[in-house]
Amino acid sequence: MFARTTTPWPLVALFLAGYLAPYLLPTTVGRLDSGLPLTATQAGAVGSALLLSSASAGFLLASKVDRVGARRLARFGLALAVAGYGGAALSGSVAVVVTGAMVGGFGSGTATAVAATGIAAQRDPHRTTTLGLLGVSALAGAVYLTVPHLGPGHGQPLAATALTALVVWPLTNRLPQHTATTPRTRRTRTPLPHLRAGLLLAATLPCWSLAQNSLWGVSGRIGLTQAHLTEATVGAVFAIGLGAGLLGVIGAGALGPRLGHALPIGAGTALIAVCIALSASATDLTTFAAGEIAWNTLYPIVLSYVIGLAASLDPQGRWAVLVGSASSLGTAAGPLTGSLLAAEAGFPTMGLVLAAGLLLIAVPMTATALRAGSRTMPVVEITVETSAVPTRRSYDTAAVAPR
Numbered sequence: 001m002f003a004r005t006t007t008p009w010p011l012v013a014l015f016l017a018g019y020l021a022p023y024l025l026p027t028t029v030g031r032l033d034s035g036l037p038l039t040a041t042q043a044g045a046v047g048s049a050l051l052l053s054s055a056s057a058g059f060l061l062a063s064k065v066d067r068v069g070a071r072r073l074a075r076f077g078l079a080l081a082v083a084g085y086g087g088a089a090l091s092g093s094v095a096v097v098v099t100g101a102m103v104g105g106f107g108s109g110t111a112t113a114v115a116a117t118g119i120a121a122q123r124d125p126h127r128t129t130t131l132g133l134l135g136v137s138a139l140a141g142a143v144y145l146t147v148p149h150l151g152p153g154h155g156q157p158l159a160a161t162a163l164t165a166l167v168v169w170p171l172t173n174r175l176p177q178h179t180a181t182t183p184r185t186r187r188t189r190t191p192l193p194h195l196r197a198g199l200l201l202a203a204t205l206p207c208w209s210l211a212q213n214s215l216w217g218v219s220g221r222i223g224l225t226q227a228h229l230t231e232a233t234v235g236a237v238f239a240i241g242l243g244a245g246l247l248g249v250i251g252a253g254a255l256g257p258r259l260g261h262a263l264p265i266g267a268g269t270a271l272i273a274v275c276i277a278l279s280a281s282a283t284d285l286t287t288f289a290a291g292e293i294a295w296n297t298l299y300p301i302v303l304s305y306v307i308g309l310a311a312s313l314d315p316q317g318r319w320a321v322l323v324g325s326a327s328s329l330g331t332a333a334g335p336l337t338g339s340l341l342a343a344e345a346g347f348p349t350m351g352l353v354l355a356a357g358l359l360l361i362a363v364p365m366t367a368t369a370l371r372a373g374s375r376t377m378p379v380v381e382i383t384v385e386t387s388a389v390p391t392r393r394s395y396d397t398a399a400v401a402p403r
Contacts (some may be wrong), residue, residue, distance in 0.1 A: 013171045026219045030220035049105070054105040057112075117321055215280060226347050260369070272358060
């Protein structure tokens, strides 16, 4: 259904629109409890509800993108994001903000599902994922630098997410329209390949994402209350961290599959555990900046290889969507988990607990990457258009999706 174009910009844009809300989570959650009558834990719960709604969209739509149509689903998701986040940004009612965040979250998840399905079908999904991560990191960094200068209130980060979805809308014209399912295509649908590896990856990713977003959801509060920094300084640290993440993603894109999956995922997760413990224990600018910048550098690198590994398990993109949605479950629980751990045990203890959990989860994730990387996927025939003359070339599907 998706064309194997050199640079699928509509998919990159959809990826950006879908991932922006999680990237803006610290400022969104931080401004909820300052702009609305909510406690820090309640604000974290709103962030979790947004991300849980996003995850539910992925689970519901994992196998329906081709059937419903990429363009139709993408437009539906972007419309929900504009309406939900826009309504939440403009309202001062807690009920409206919570409802809007959940509606917008479902829209973000829908856009991400379409993007993940299309990216998995590309000749080089790692490159497309890298471009998407570069875009969302750059945009989120710009928002973090801008929002502190726009005055108080909860609406600015939500409005930025809604406007992004609105800007991406015109690019959906280049996505495939609805394609009717014929009896032949129903018969030729294949079951999920690499079932054991896919299930293990889907089972471990919620824990991995939970640890990441437990820190990310309270990072703003760590900087403001424990390190005693201003909002502008915390925003600048986040922006620098996201800029460093851009460099990391560029490096990961240049390396591509040369390192395999096991080393970047296993060693990268262990290093992230150290960064989380350092950031959570920060009491000054130096320690806070070191932990956050190092973590933001490593996180998108490891994430790009995890997404790529999932994409390589099924060229139809089903594992990419299912694993991404499973990851979103952990992401959704992150803000509330981080808030509860911090409230009960303090930020430093929270960091140590999350770091220990990451070190444990790195073992099965690395084993999955090793097992998946040792397989040789069957050779398939793919029609490639060169100029006006269609030719047929044989590709190893592991090379088509080099994860």
